[in-house]
Amino acid sequence: MSTAGENLDVDALVAEIGQIAGAAVEAAGSATTQADLDAVRTSVYGRKSRLSELRRAMGTAPPEAKPVLGRAISAANSRVDAALAARAADLAGAAEAAQLERERIDVTLPGRRAPLGRRHPVTKVIQDFEDLFVGMGYRVVEGPEAETDWHNFEALNIPKGHPARSMWDTLYLSGTAGVGTTETDVLLRTHTSPVQIRVMQAEPPPLYIIAPGRTFRRDTLDRTHSPIFHQVEGLAVDRDLTFGDLAGTLEWFCHELFGPGFDIRLHPDYFPFTEPSAGIEVWWGDRWLEIAGCGMVDPNVFVAVGIDPEEWQGFAFGFGVERIAMLRYGIDDIRLFYENDQRFLEQFT
Ligand code: PHE
Numbered sequence: 001m002s003t004a005g006e007n008l009d010v011d012a013l014v015a016e017i018g019q020i021a022g023a024a025v026e027a028a029g030s031a032t033t034q035a036d037l038d039a040v041r042t043s044v045y046g047r048k049s050r051l052s053e054l055r056r057a058m059g060t061a062p063p064e065a066k067p068v069l070g071r072a073i074s075a076a077n078s079r080v081d082a083a084l085a086a087r088a089a090d091l092a093g094a095a096e097a098a099q100l101e102r103e104r105i106d107v108t109l110p111g112r113r114a115p116l117g118r119r120h121p122v123t124k125v126i127q128d129f130e131d132l133f134v135g136m137g138y139r140v141v142e143g144p145e146a147e148t149d150w151h152n153f154e155a156l157n158i159p160k161g162h163p164a165r166s167m168w169d170t171l172y173l174s175g176t177a178g179v180g181t182t183e184t185d186v187l188l189r190t191h192t193s194p195v196q197i198r199v200m201q202a203e204p205p206p207l208y209i210i211a212p213g214r215t216f217r218r219d220t221l222d223r224t225h226s227p228i229f230h231q232v233e234g235l236a237v238d239r240d241l242t243f244g245d246l247a248g249t250l251e252w253f254c255h256e257l258f259g260p261g262f263d264i265r266l267h268p269d270y271f272p273f274t275e276p277s278a279g280i281e282v283w284w285g286d287r288w289l290e291i292a293g294c295g296m297v298d299p300n301v302f303v304a305v306g307i308d309p310e311e312w313q314g315f316a317f318g319f320g321v322e323r324i325a326m327l328r329y330g331i332d333d334i335r336l337f338y339e340n341d342q343r344f345l346e347q348f349t
Contacts, residue, residue: 009046010065011252012052015073020044020051021076028083034091037084044080051076112260121325121348122230125214129232129319133257136249138208138234143195145214146173149185155304156273164272166255167217171227188216191318192233193273205237205312212321223333229339230321235297236312237307243276243296250280250294258282258328269293273301274316284327291327292319 003275027040027271044051051073058069117126119127128139144153149160158164168190195211219225236245248264254264262282269279274295294317299309322334329348331337336344 006093008061012116013069015143017051017069017072017076018055018258023165024220025083026086029274031091034088036089037088040080046077055262057170061300078240085295088091098218115329118243118345118348120345121253121331122321122338124215124348125228125321125325125328127212129212129321133210134232134248138210138236141195141199141209141211142213143192143198143211145189145216146193149175151197152187154187154299155197157298157300157304158194158272161274162314164270171216171218189213190217191215192231193316193318195233196235196273196301196316199235199239200302200307201339205307205314207237207314210234221335223335226322226334226338230335232319232321233315234294234317234319236316237297237312239312241296241313241315243315246294246296249315250292250317254280254282257324262321266294269295269332271295273298275299280317282327289327291323292317294318299343339341 021044024040024044027043029036031040043049046052054069055073058066058073061069113145134140135338145227152170153162154160170190171188173186173188175187192211192213192215195209195213199207199209199211212230213233214228215231216228219227223225236249250266251259253262254262264280264282265288266278266280269277271277271293273299274293275293277293279290279294280294281290294315297314297316301313302309323336325337326334
């Protein structure tokens with residue numbers, strides 16, 4: 001081995017150690033991965049490396065050569081360690097920068113806006129009813145959509161077999177379909193008037209309520225008919241109520257709802273549960289359009305719910321919500337309300 005023996009060339013070995021260190025520093029400087037750095041480290045410090053061989057050979061070197069070689073080796077170690085550490089730090093910094101770039105969040109990008117829903121035109125009309133009548137001291141109440149024959153008909157002065165039943169094409173859920181004697185037949189309410197009955201049974205007068213809700217009739221869906229539609233019922237029960245109170249209330253309400261320019265009129269009509277009865281029409285461009293039925297509560301209805309008709313009077317009305325929404329928004333096909341086409345619904349801001 002060239003390191004052993006008498007004629008050991010110490011200067012040449014020191015120079016070689018310096019070259020090994022220089023080469024390793026250069027290799028470390030151009031490493032691009034941690035694996036490259038590990039390879040450099042092994043090539044310098046590995047058991048079979050030239051530097052390890054020299055370190056082992058120092059044991060047999062002459063005493064005066066030992067410190068010289070020792071210093072050269074440890075200087076080489078320091079240079080290589082420093083270069084490896086510096087490059088490792090560079091690589092770590094670059095990796096972190098790359099990760100930051102990958103995970104960068106652009107806070108200047110506008111967020112994704114959740115689409116804001118709108119109230120359905122039928123809902124808007126119902127809410128206008130509620131606002132206007134609550135302002136006059138009425139309460140908003142609700143009743144069941146599946147009703148008994150008694151609430152929907154009998155108590156409203158429409159006994160079984162009465163010809164007036166044909167005014168409402170009824171969807172029965174159980175029972176004898178309006179011809180037998182069972183008072184517990186269940187049907188889908190054909191109007192909101194049974195809510196009048198429920199309220200009068202539950203509470204003593206005076207009463208001022210409106211009852212919006214869904215109603216059902218055995219109608220075929222077309223431009224102007226739907227088997228499911230909405231009504232808003234109204235009922236006032238008090239002492240000394242007259243037809244003038246009914247007319248005044250409805251006139252004020254229609255002007256609030258449609259604007260003061262619209263004329264309304266009442267014409268004689270027939271409902272089994274009001275006497276006298278009337279229909280409410282609004283003048284719409286070139287003709288009168290019916291939007292509600294109304295009248296003074298029939299004494300037979302008061303008797304059915306245990307209210308003394310000598311002491312109390314009342315008036316009632318029932319508006320068709322879709323009809324009003326169609327007039328107000330210029331819609332000529334009732335089916336549009338139920339198709340949930342966003343292009344239609346988005347128009348009502
Ligand atoms: N319930 C009636 C209908 O559906 C409307 C109405 C309500 C008439 C209240 C008079 C009083 O046609």
